[in-house]
Amino acid sequence: MLYPRRNRGGRFSKKAAKASCASGEASVSSNRRASSSIRAISAAGSPFINRRVIASACGGFAVRAAALARAWASSWSAGTIALTSPDLIVPPAPPAPSPASLGWLRASVARFHSGAEHVRSRSVLTAALERADPDRLREVARRRTAELLDGATEVDLMAVAYAVPAAALAEVLGLGDPGGDVAVVARLYLTGPADGEAAVDEDAAVARLVDAAGGQVDEETAAVVALLVQAYGATAALIGNAFLGGGDVDRTVHDDPPTLATRRLATVDTSVDGIHIGAGEVVWVDLASADLTFGAGPHACPGADQAKAVARGVLDALAGATLAEDTVEYLPVRNVKAPTRLRVRLPHG
Numbered sequence: 001m002l003y004p005r006r007n008r009g010g011r012f013s014k015k016a017a018k019a020s021c022a023s024g025e026a027s028v029s030s031n032r033r034a035s036s037s038i039r040a041i042s043a044a045g046s047p048f049i050n051r052r053v054i055a056s057a058c059g060g061f062a063v064r065a066a067a068l069a070r071a072w073a074s075s076w077s078a079g080t081i082a083l084t085s086p087d088l089i090v091p092p093a094p095p096a097p098s099p100a101s102l103g104w105l106r107a108s109v110a111r112f113h114s115g116a117e118h119v120r121s122r123s124v125l126t127a128a129l130e131r132a133d134p135d136r137l138r139e140v141a142r143r144r145t146a147e148l149l150d151g152a153t154e155v156d157l158m159a160v161a162y163a164v165p166a167a168a169l170a171e172v173l174g175l176g177d178p179g180g181d182v183a184v185v186a187r188l189y190l191t192g193p194a195d196g197e198a199a200v201d202e203d204a205a206v207a208r209l210v211d212a213a214g215g216q217v218d219e220e221t222a223a224v225v226a227l228l229v230q231a232y233g234a235t236a237a238l239i240g241n242a243f244l245g246g247g248d249v250d251r252t253v254h255d256d257p258p259t260l261a262t263r264r265l266a267t268v269d270t271s272v273d274g275i276h277i278g279a280g281e282v283v284w285v286d287l288a289s290a291d292l293t294f295g296a297g298p299h300a301c302p303g304a305d306q307a308k309a310v311a312r313g314v315l316d317a318l319a320g321a322t323l324a325e326d327t328v329e330y331l332p333v334r335n336v337k338a339p340t341r342l343r344v345r346l347p348h349g
């Protein structure tokens, strides 16, 4: 979908967003396999709700989203209740088919576990993350960005924003260079392959990332690889949105969040703020309207400080760069708001 460039007030035009719906529809529908029966939990009270409901319309569930949006008086409490309810879990990953594969990665990490098992595997993850000092990450991200930009006059900032975070994290965590493997794995990490869909490239990329992390096929390696993959899309989006917002990372987190929504599966019949959710139903929880950019509850992002540090490091190296295009196109997906590309002119070019 196509949105106009941010204006001084930092908002997008609703009219222009509406006009963009048709262009987003085809691509969004390719996402439906993972979400055809999913309905949206959205929320009222945010200046961004209109844009987001319009964006949802391209994916075919706007009417329900809008109705639910009206039903919830407090966006923050509804989102928080949904993310902390023991009745709503992250859709689990199936058991691992073979070691060092995409399935093994998903089955081994905190992201797709719940309850006591989640608490245990998350402690492995947070122990690994403690090795990623935010100040050092910022400096490594700045240096790596400067190296990528060296001699260039114009670049696609999003290409830089996708490349640097995982590489910087890998360096700080003492791993080998992940190259393009994180991007390959990230494509199917959150949803897993569809029924019958092969994941040959993803499996091979996971195996190489395991090697880059030392070669042990165990839970600690899975946690470290998962950190790189989790950092990939959301941090790139944060960098792109923060550049468009004048470089202020903290303000972007609240005013133009990259993470729009996340999924939860109801294990029993339950309700959130008076909205009934049937057992087995998967719902989208609206994060952006609820100002829950880094989530909430047991699965809340443990890498928020690292993510902001990497974003600041990349933007440090881009000081003085200016946007070289008039309109910004966004990925036609419902869970992340990320520019597809951002041509920028560099000051020394």
Ligand code: HEM
Binding pocket: 083, 090, 110, 111, 112, 122, 125, 165, 169, 226, 227, 228, 230, 231, 232, 234, 235, 236, 238, 258, 259, 262, 263, 287, 292, 293, 294, 295, 296, 298, 299, 300, 301, 302, 303, 304, 306, 307, 308, 310
């Ligand atoms: C260095 C970069 C990052 C790392 C290492 C990282 C790591 C993680 C990990 C490991 C989880 C899963 C935690 C669990 O399930 O217990 C997670 C969840 C999450 N992250 Fe991050 N993340 C990064 C960047 C970001 C950014 C930039 C955003 C948004 C601006 C973000 C938003 C979220 C959200 C919303 C969740 C919760 C998802 C849910 O509850 O379903 N993360 N992150």
